[in-house]
Amino acid sequence: xxxxxxxxxxxxxxxxxxxxxxxxxxxxxxxxxxxxxxxxxxxxxxxxxxxxxxxxxxxxxxxxxxxxxxxxxxxxxxxxxxxxxxxxxxxxxxxxxxxxxxxxxxxxxxxxxxxxxxxxxxxxxxxxxxxxxxxxxxxxxxxxxxxxxxxxxxxxxxxxxxxxxxxxxxxxxxxxxxxxxxxxxxxxxxxxxxxxxxxxxxxxxxxxxxxxxxxxxxxxx
Amino acid sequence: xxxxxxxxxxxxxxxxxxxxxxxxxxxxxxxxxxxxxxxxxxxxxxxxxxxxxxxxxxxxxxxxxxxxxxxxxxxxxxxxxxxxxxxxxxxxxxxxxxxxxxxxxxxxxxxxxxxxxxxxxxxxxxxxxxxxxxxxxxxxxxxxxxxxxxxxxxxxxxxxxxxxxxxxxxxxxxxxxxxxxxxxxxxxxxxxxxxxxxxxxxxxxxxxxxxxxxxxxxxxxxxxxxxxxxxxxxxxxxxxxxxxxxxxxxxxxxxxxxxxxxxxxxxxxxxxxxxxxxxxx
Numbered sequence: 001x002x003x004x005x006x007x008x009x010x011x012x013x014x015x016x017x018x019x020x021x022x023x024x025x026x027x028x029x030x031x032x033x034x035x036x037x038x039x040x041x042x043x044x045x046x047x048x049x050x051x052x053x054x055x056x057x058x059x060x061x062x063x064x065x066x067x068x069x070x071x072x073x074x075x076x077x078x079x080x081x082x083x084x085x086x087x088x089x090x091x092x093x094x095x096x097x098x099x100x101x102x103x104x105x106x107x108x109x110x111x112x113x114x115x116x117x118x119x120x121x122x123x124x125x126x127x128x129x130x131x132x133x134x135x136x137x138x139x140x141x142x143x144x145x146x147x148x149x150x151x152x153x154x155x156x157x158x159x160x161x162x163x164x165x166x167x168x169x170x171x172x173x174x175x176x177x178x179x180x181x182x183x184x185x186x187x188x189x190x191x192x193x194x195x196x197x198x199x200x201x202x203x204x205x206x207x208x209x210x211x212x213x214x215x216x217x218x219x220x221x
Numbered sequence: 222x223x224x225x226x227x228x229x230x231x232x233x234x235x236x237x238x239x240x241x242x243x244x245x246x247x248x249x250x251x252x253x254x255x256x257x258x259x260x261x262x263x264x265x266x267x268x269x270x271x272x273x274x275x276x277x278x279x280x281x282x283x284x285x286x287x288x289x290x291x292x293x294x295x296x297x298x299x300x301x302x303x304x305x306x307x308x309x310x311x312x313x314x315x316x317x318x319x320x321x322x323x324x325x326x327x328x329x330x331x332x333x334x335x336x337x338x339x340x341x342x343x344x345x346x347x348x349x350x351x352x353x354x355x356x357x358x359x360x361x362x363x364x365x366x367x368x369x370x371x372x373x374x375x376x377x378x379x380x381x382x383x384x385x386x387x388x389x390x391x392x393x394x395x396x397x398x399x400x401x402x403x404x405x406x407x408x409x410x411x412x413x414x415x416x417x418x419x420x421x422x423x424x425x426x427x428x429x430x431x432x433x434x435x436x437x438x439x440x441x442x443x444x445x446x447x448x449x450x451x452x453x454x455x456x457x458x459x460x461x462x463x464x465x466x467x468x469x470x471x472x473x474x475x476x477x478x479x480x481x482x483x484x485x486x487x488x489x490x491x492x493x494x495x496x497x498x499x500x501x502x
Contacts, residue, residue, distance in 0.1 A: 010395050010477045013447055020442060034247070049246040049445035049468050056445030061480070133249040134443065134469035137351050141443075178352045195248075197341045197353065203248045 004029070004082065006075050009056065012066050016078050017054040022143065022171060026053035027131055029082040031208040036081040038206065044069050050132035050207045052141075093210035096175070098124065098166050099218055102186035104154075108168070112148055122146050123187055124213040128173060130205050138177035138195030140205045145171050157183035164189045166213065173213075222337050222364040224289045228357045232283020232319065236356040237336060238329075239275045242344035246468045252448060253346040253353070253464050256327045256424060256487040258480070260298030260305070264331035267295035267308050269373020274335030275345045277363070281490065282322035288315040289362065292369025293333055299325025299488060308375070325488040334367030348465045350425060389415065390495040392482040397450060397474035402437035407453075410434055411475060412497055416459065420491040424465040427486055429495075433457030437473055446470045449478040451497075461486060 005017045016033065019026035030053045037048045037057070044066060047058040057074065059066035100120045109116045128142035135141075145168055153169045158181060161167070165176040167184035176182060177194035194204050205211065228235065238261065241254020255261040255278060265274050282301050288311045295308040302321035303309070305328065311317065319328070338345035339354060347354035357363065403411075410432055419428040434457045446452070450462045452472035461478060462470070476497070478486065489495050 007398050009398055009447055010449070010479060015398050015445065017444075022442070047243055047246050051444035051469055052442040054442070054444050056447070058447070132443070132469065133247065134467060135249060137245070137248055137250040137353070139249055195352075202342060207247055 002075075002079070004078070006078065008070070012061050012070070013056060013058045014070050014074060015054060015056050017051075018082065019053045022052060024144075027129065027143070029053075030055055031129065031131075032084045033078060033081045034207040036077075036084070038208075042077070050134075052131060092206065092208075093127070093212070094205060095212050095214050096166075096190050096192050097216040098188040098190050098213045100124075100188040100215055101218070102165065102167070102188045104167075104185040105187050108149070108151065108185050108187065111151060114148065119149065119187065120215055122149055123168070123173065124215050126212075128211045128213075130207050130209045130211060131172075132207055133203070133205065135174075136177055136180055138203050138205070140174055140194065140211070142173045142175075142211055143171055145173050147171075151185060153183040154185060157181055161186065162189065164191065164193075166190055223292075223367065223369055224362050225292060225332055225365045225369050226286040226317075226363050227289055228359055228361045228363065229285035229287055229316070230283060230359055231357050232279070232281070232285070234278075234280035234356050235284050236278055236347035236349070237275050237338035237345045237354065238278040238347065239345045240273050241346045241464060242342045242353075245342055246445070249468050250342065250351060250353075251348060251465050251468055253344065253348040253351070255329065255346070256464060257298050257329070257484045259484060260327065260488075261329045261331075263297035263306060264295045264329040265335075267297065267306070267375055268293055268331050268333055269375055270331055270333070270335055274331065275338045276329040276331045277336060277357070279319055279328045279330060281326055282319055284319045286317045288313055288317065290369055292365070293372040294369075295331045296328055297331075298328040299323075299490075301328055303328075308372070322490070324490075326490050327488060332365040333369050333372040334365050337364045337366045348424075350465055390485055390489050390493070392478055392486050392495060392497055393500040394451060394476035394478060394482075394497045395500045397476045398444065399437060399441060399473035400475060402473060403453075403475060404435055404437075407435040408475075411459070412499065415494050415496055418486075418489045418491050418493050418495065422491060424463055426463050426466050427461040427489075429459045429461070434459065434475070441471050441473050443469045443471045444474075446474070447477060449480065449483040450474050451476040451478065463487060 018029040049056040169184040238255040300323035301319035341353040414432040416429040
């Protein structure tokens, strides 16, 4: 029996959902589908978008043919793609240098009961997966954060967060690609640019990439 | 590059637009592009441009320009003191003023050959929230790609078709991903209400007032969102995701409007009303 849902979303788009939790398994299956769409996308699929454990596939608006293909062929492909092993699915790993001098570092240390050094060690001590990109072009939602660092969003969001800020909220960590408002706790900043429209590859990260934060001193960059 | 107009005032907003940039949603980039593709296509066709030529999109009212060189301009979409669906010869030194809002929201001004505009990710469509370009500001000089006095042959049968904007716009709604999670009462309230377009609407979303729709219990994890999706916010107010809207969202999604319906609701001005009816599949 199929243990994922396949919903039509208008006549030419389908939303696939593998679960309503943020478990490794749910994420793995969604990312396996993303990986296949990135590498071997069927011509009929014009666009895809990731959510938490979900994938939206959009076909060209060419009437009946797309609708039929989506209903009849797509579910079989999703079933096959989503059962691929994560190890065969994730190939890219990216290191992000971080200067840990964020304005919320002290508060995070206080609220978690860890020292500043321990917060840094904890945040930089594991590999994260890019679950999805959204909110702003190139903003990666990375997980899963060590449970001791889980904090709700700030009660009042900041009106201005600098580009390159590395921040945490809930089970996630992320990097603000451009200056924007936001409610996450800022731990530090990176000089790596998440998004540069002038670059051959405008986006540094893709869904499914493995990411590790590397603490650096201001003098190193 | 042929300098053609100088912006005196952008009014409620003036920006370069084209068909947008599909193919980047998985990186968090909305598709963007003209809010009313039909009107933009008409503006281009009237002046003999290819369908994808860059136009400028004027929002609501208040834009003013100084003409820097003789030439042709066409306009379509909303009516702001210049008959939509017409071509006009303009002269150097003339001032074009779109101060009088008559109907609709978005109007398109096309120049022969299209406007010269910077591209981001393969499109000139400005999506300010995403940091892809910014709206035009006072003092900016904008140029056409060809001599503005040389217009191509008109590609429409009949010009001078004013956009028809009925007093209450009706739009068909397809069921959205969380449709079945809404209560029967919430669904019927959604269709029974005459919704009023809020002044806080923009290229990201059309915000509607008129009733409070009961939202399903529990939270929705952030999920991908299609342009045209009707999300119901925590306060029970519908927001229709428009072309510059976020690619993912966590509000329950009641329904979805197809491109045609989406363009029509985009042209309903603040204070204007609209009604939804279920799509008959």
